Amino acid sequence: xxFEELLAGDGRVEPRDEMPDAYRRTLVRQIAQxxxxxxxxxxxxxxxxSRAPSLRRKxxxxxxxxxxxxxGLYLYAAAExxxxxxxxLLDQLHGGRQKYSSIFNYPTLTWADVGAIGWLVDGAxxxxxxxxxxxxxxxxxxxxxxxxxxxxFHQRQGFEILHTLAHGAPAQKAMAQDAVDRYWWPSLMxxxxxxxxxxxxxxxxxxxxxxxxxxxxxxxxxxxTVPQAEVLGLTLPDPEIRWNDERGHYDFGAVxxxxxxxxxxGNGPCNRERMAHRVAAHEDGAWVREAAAAYSAKRAEAAA
Amino acid sequence: xxxxxxxxxxxxxxxxxxxxxxxxxxSRAPELEEDxALANIGLDQLGQARALLTYAGALEGxxxxxxxxxxxxxxxxFRNVWLVERPQPDFGVTIARLLMLATWQSELYAALVSSSDxxxxxxxxxxxxxxxxxxxxxxxxxxxxxxxxxxxxxxxxAALESEWPHLEELFAPVDGAVVDPRSLRDRVMGRIEExxxxxxxxxxxxxxxxxxxxxxxxxxxxxxLLAEMQHLHRSHPGATW
Numbered sequence: 001x002x003f004e005e006l007l008a009g010d011g012r013v014e015p016r017d018e019m020p021d022a023y024r025r026t027l028v029r030q031i032a033q034x035x036x037x038x039x040x041x042x043x044x045x046x047x048x049x050s051r052a053p054s055l056r057r058k059x060x061x062x063x064x065x066x067x068x069x070x071x072g073l074y075l076y077a078a079a080e081x082x083x084x085x086x087x088x089l090l091d092q093l094h095g096g097r098q099k100y101s102s103i104f105n106y107p108t109l110t111w112a113d114v115g116a117i118g119w120l121v122d123g124a125x126x127x128x129x130x131x132x133x134x135x136x137x138x139x140x141x142x143x144x145x146x147x148x149x150x151x152x153f154h155q156r157q158g159f160e161i162l163h164t165l166a167h168g169a170p171a172q173k174a175m176a177q178d179a180v181d182r183y184w185w186p187s188l189m190x191x192x193x194x195x196x197x198x199x200x201x202x203x204x205x206x207x208x209x210x211x212x213x214x215x216x217x218x219x220x221x222x223x224x225t226v227p228q229a230e231v232l233g234l235t236l237p238d239p240e241i242r243w244n245d246e247r248g249h250y251d252f253g254a255v256x257x258x259x260x261x262x263x264x265x266g267n268g269p270c271n272r273e274r275m276a277h278r279v280a281a282h283e284d285g286a287w288v289r290e291a292a293a294a295y296s297a298k299r300a301e302a303a304a
Numbered sequence: 305x306x307x308x309x310x311x312x313x314x315x316x317x318x319x320x321x322x323x324x325x326x327x328x329x330x331s332r333a334p335e336l337e338e339d340x341a342l343a344n345i346g347l348d349q350l351g352q353a354r355a356l357l358t359y360a361g362a363l364e365g366x367x368x369x370x371x372x373x374x375x376x377x378x379x380x381x382f383r384n385v386w387l388v389e390r391p392q393p394d395f396g397v398t399i400a401r402l403l404m405l406a407t408w409q410s411e412l413y414a415a416l417v418s419s420s421d422x423x424x425x426x427x428x429x430x431x432x433x434x435x436x437x438x439x440x441x442x443x444x445x446x447x448x449x450x451x452x453x454x455x456x457x458x459x460x461x462a463a464l465e466s467e468w469p470h471l472e473e474l475f476a477p478v479d480g481a482v483v484d485p486r487s488l489r490d491r492v493m494g495r496i497e498e499x500x501x502x503x504x505x506x507x508x509x510x511x512x513x514x515x516x517x518x519x520x521x522x523x524x525x526x527x528x529l530l531a532e533m534q535h536l537h538r539s540h541p542g543a544t545w
Contacts, residue, residue, distance in 0.1 A: 042331040042339070049327045053536045053545040054371050055320075055354050058327075059347060065330050066343035073336050086336075111536055111545075169543050277331065285334025287459065288395050291452025298451065 007208050012138035015081040023207055026200065027137050028082050029098070030209065032089045035075035036100035038068045040274050044108040045117060053111055060157055061114060067150050074143040081139045094279050102260060103190050105268030112165055112172075112179035118158015120180070120187040120225070126151050127221045128191065136208030159228065166233050173233075180229070181237045188252075189260040191218040197257075219249055226250050307421045308480020309363040310383060313373070314518055315412070316356030317384035320374060321526070322405060323349035324533055325392050334395055341441060345402070348434040355427045362423075375537040379526045385517040387470040389526045396456075396463035399445040403499060404467060406438035408474045408492050415483040424482055443499050450503025457504065464500065465508045471496075472512035 003019050006012070013019055042065050049065065052058035076086040092098040103121050108114060129151065132144040165176035192198055192214040204210035212220075222241070229236050240253035262268065326346035333339040357370040368376075387405060392398045413435060416428035449460035475489040497507050516522070537545075 039331075039336065039339075046331040049330060050324060050532050051536050053375075053540075053543075055350065055357075055374055057545055059350050059354070062327055062330065062343055062347050062350065066340055066347070069330070069336055069339040069343065073340070076336070164545060168545075169540060171540060172543060281332045281334075284332075285338075285395065287453070287455050288334035288338075288449070291456030292448045293452075294456075295448040295452045 007136055010208070011136075012141065013136050014138045022203075023209075024082055026204060026207070026209065027140065028079055028084050030204075031075055031079040031082075031140055032084075032092070032098050033100060035072050035079060035089065036093045036098060037104065038072040038075060040100040040104045040278060042068045043274055043277055044104055044106070044270075045114055047108045048111060048114050051111070052114075057161070064118075064154055064157065067154070071147050071150070074146065075140075078139040078143045090282065094275070094282060096266075096275070099264070101190060102263040102268060103186050104274060105263050105271045106183070106186050107270050109182075110175050110179060112162065112175040113183070115158050115161030115165060115176065116179035116183040118154050118156075119162055119228070120158075120183045121190070122151050122155040122158060123225060124187045124190040124221050126155060127217050127224065131211035131217075132209075134208075134211060159232070162232055162234065176232075177234050180234050184237050185255060185259070188218055188221070188255050189257070189263075191215070191221065193257055193260070218255075222250050222252050306480065307363060307424060307482050308478075309360050310518075311478050311480045311482065312356055312360040312363060312424070314383040314478055316353050316360055316373075317382050317517075318388055318405065318409075319349045319356065320353035321382070321384045321529065322388040322401075323347075323353060324529060325388060326398075326402075328392070329398065342398075345438050345441065348431075348438065352427065352431045352434070355430075359423050359427065371537065375534045379522050379530055380520045382520065382522065382526060382530070383518055384522075384526075385470065385473045386513060386515045386523055387467065387473065389517070389529060390523055391525060394459070394463065396449055396459045397466060399442055399449065400460070400463040400467040402438060403442035403446055404471055404474070404496060406435045406442055407495050408488065409435045410439050411488045411492050411495075412483060412485075415488070419482045421482050439495075446499050446503045446505070450500075450505040460503070461505050464505060465510060468508040469510050469513035470515060473515035473517060476515070476518055478518050 003013065003017065003023075006017065013023075045061060045068075046065050049058060049061050052061050076089065079089060080086060089098065093100065103124075108117065126148060129144055129148050133141055133148060135141040135144065162176050162180070165172040167173075192201075195201065195213045195215045198214055201210060201213060205213075226236065226241060238253045240251060242251055244251045263271070266272075323346045326342055326349060329342040330339055330346070333342055353374075354370050357373045361368040361370065361373055387401060392401060410432065413428040413432040416424050417432060419425050419428075446460065449456040451457070471493070474492070475485045477484065477486060500507050
């Protein structure tokens with residue numbers, strides 16, 4: 001079936017179907033950025049594995065960071081169905097030519113940050129990603145179904161970490177509040193710039209890659225999160241949050257996007273560390289990858 | 305015969321300290337598949353450690369939980385071998401160490417499965433399947449690195465030389481042992497040496513290190529590992545997490 005007909009009928013585009021180059025390029029850019037976000041996102045949480053305050057929490061956190069590596073794998077595999085390869089995408093990440101989500105350029109300063117990332121960052125990711133399960137590109141949509149299930153598990157774990165802290169000793173509650181104060185605004189920025197300034201949105205909507213606008217998704221996240229904060233007994237650092245009966249939504253204050261743009265430009269608190277960590281892992285592992293390639297070439301030769 | 309708390313702690317601490325070192329690799333592995341695999345191995349080890357610590361606490365009879373034992377003991381009270389406690393930022397060293405530890409654990413757990421201590425037999429029954437995968441993973445990487453490039457061959461040989469002196473400590477006798485560690489020596493060494501030879505590497509001819517982990521005498525590295533692992537838990541005495 002022709003590409004336009006497929007889209008019109010809300011069908012799925014599969015790897016062998018013909019598709020416009022621009023559609024392919026947009027998907028590669030988006031899926032790669034998503035995959036890179038998963039693997040860079042291993043670092044802020046990985047920062048607390050060695051110090052997790054109980055063995056149960058350590059096991060949960062290791063499993064979570066492992067899931068992120070797994071998400072990276074599915075997503076790179078989805079991108080590869082579009083004719084690119086993982087090694088090239090990684091080179092583009094390492095060379096700064098492809099991006100990852102700016103949220104991971106914020107530091108995890110306390111244990112509560114692990115909870116805040118689970119609750120807010122994974123919560124925002126879910127709001128962004130659930131519609132992607134209906135994305136017009138089949139392999140991406142299917143990868144997202146699996147990822148969303150795991151993300152929602154992570155989000156509940158984050159909520160539970162914060163709930164335990166918020167109902168613990170005063171120092172623990174303060175730690176939880178501080179983490180939420182620091183992660184709230186950056187989480188709202190995860191939905192991207194306001195609709196009026198979003199460069200790729202309109203075309204992605206027309207292609208069935210994107211289903212809802214940035215601002216609609218941001219509103220959905222706020223509506224979902226405000227009542228959860230009440231259950232936690234924590235406050236969100238925005239005095240303008242209040243229910244608006246007329247709109248049927250929570251009002252909230254203006255997001256300061258100048259910060260987002262600074263972080264995107266590379267001036268966030270951890271941009272350099274995150275990239276240096278990733279590049280070091282890649283370079284330090286080169287001899288291992290080369291050995292694996294040489295070994296399998298020898299096996300193949302021996303079998304021939 | 306009664307199982308000693310110290311014996312179970314020895315097995316628990318080997319698994320716990322190894323898991324702590326293994327988890328360092330998550331986000332630092334040579335390729336993404338390996339981040340997943342090493343995390344998986346670390347998680348298995350942590351799971352074994354938790355079950356064993358809980359049992360050690362029960363044997364001790366003083367009401368200590370897995371977290372009390374993991375977070376509130378000082379290094380002189382830890383019973384793990386030196387093999388697992390030193391930093392392992394080199395992938396070859398990590399693989400050499402895993403090959404040794406997992407091969408030893410696989411023989412140990414296989415023997416414990418049929419021991420008269422039902423709790424240990426139960427823990428071992430689950431663990432024996434997990435460590436079979438660890439041995440397999442370590443074996444495959446030893447082959448790839450040993451028979452890969454010249455560089456990897458040299459690095460893997462160097463890794464074996466650095467870890468080999470610590471093998472002997474695994475076979476040191478422990479009071480109240482359910483399976484005498486000495487009885488595992490021939491099979492464990494045989495299996496490891498077979499992999500080394502298959503990987504075109506040579507079996508190191510080195511003297512055993514002294515090693516006193518089973519008596520609570522450690523390298524300087526364990527104190528740092530515990531300082532990092534325990535600090536948050538100890539900063540909030542009595543807190544629930």
